[in-house]
């Protein structure tokens with residue numbers, strides 16, 4: 370039964386031709402694509418041969434599909450009790466890039482399977498890897514939607530340029546991902562606290578040890594049904610802020626979603642847990658700027674020195690990952706026009722000063738995985754900075770969570786939510 374359902378889906382004609390929101394972004398995307406393609410060729414890396422030509426890309430219309438056999442299909446989990454990123458669906462997308470074969474090859478959707486890599490593959494030695502994190506949501510009307518997917522595609526291409534990996538058309542990848550999600554659509558949970566996490570990944574697979582430009586790459590995407598990101602739900606979390614550690618630095622890659630940014634954080638996160646705190650607050654520089662919390666962007670709501678209510682998030686100075694959730698929160702709150710909204714530097718000094726004057730109101734992290742994550746306290750040197758996030762009457766983080774999920778789950782019509790069918 371499952372099988373025949375899948376076949377029908379795959380045979381349905383004209384799939385994925387209605388990504389209107391994406392089309393409207395096309396102009397803007399083309400300029401980003403042109404810029405990234407130029408940057409890639411300037412770095413004399415994978416795209417060098419495409420110099421002066423329109424951007425080389427794979428095409429959704431070339432996609433071939435090999436469905437899993439019935440015995441390969443996994444049982445669907447219960448939406449309650451899903452843990453982040455532990456279970457995967459029945460299929461995956463793969464697109465290879467080989468310069469000697471003319472660049473991008475045809476996309477293929479296959480049963481979920483292990484990768485076979487040469488032991489010298491560059492990804493395994495020099496972490497030539499980048500990824501994206503996005504979600505498919507099953508709306509209250511049963512339709513499945515993506516949230517601003519073109520933003521993830523732009524960011525993925527920017528990460529590719531910095532990694533010496535080939536760029537591609539985000540619009541084509543969105544269509545391929547939509548098809549993959551459609552094939553595995555029974556995996557998109559029927560629950561408004563759950564969703565299907567989409568993990569597009571791009572790796573360098575050249576079988577040679579030189580630290581040099583990439584001639585072969587693999588773009589693949591896997592899907593994972595997820596529940597609430599934090600098992601504690603909306604319990605405000607405690608943060609460890611230890612200035613001896615830093616996540617990113619000027620001129621580095623903190624603003625790209627490259628795997629090499631995350632490995633060095635695992636030990637620090639573990640140390641935070643050992644010291645009894647839930648997440649790491651990443652500081653930077655002599656002024657101890659707040660940059661990010663865990664793998665989320667941060668927001669602080671406070672009364673500033675002028676006595677105004679102000680929502681602050683660090684500006685995109687190269688240390689900050691340009692989150693889609695961050696951007697959406699800025700656009701929503703600026704549209705509400707209820708308080709001042711600022712992208713600016715915020716330091717531990719300002720946090721302590723604001724605490725001493727009783728002017729901290731809320732603090733929360735923001736990202737696709739959790740949407741918003743309220744913060745209760747920062748543990749810094751031998752000081753505890755308490756933030757009354759959890760004791761506000763109608764907290765901002767809750768309003769934002771409701772506004773964003775209403776869009777994602779189709780409770781309101783909004784151009785940010787793109788149906789996949």
Ligand SMILES: *Cc1c(COP(=O)(O)O)cnc(C)c1O
Pocket residue numbers: 502626661663664665666690691692693694695735736737738
């Ligand atoms: C992915 C990520 C974010 C959040 O980005 P979203 O697009 O909102 O999911 C923030 N910080 C870091 C370090 C990240 O990796």
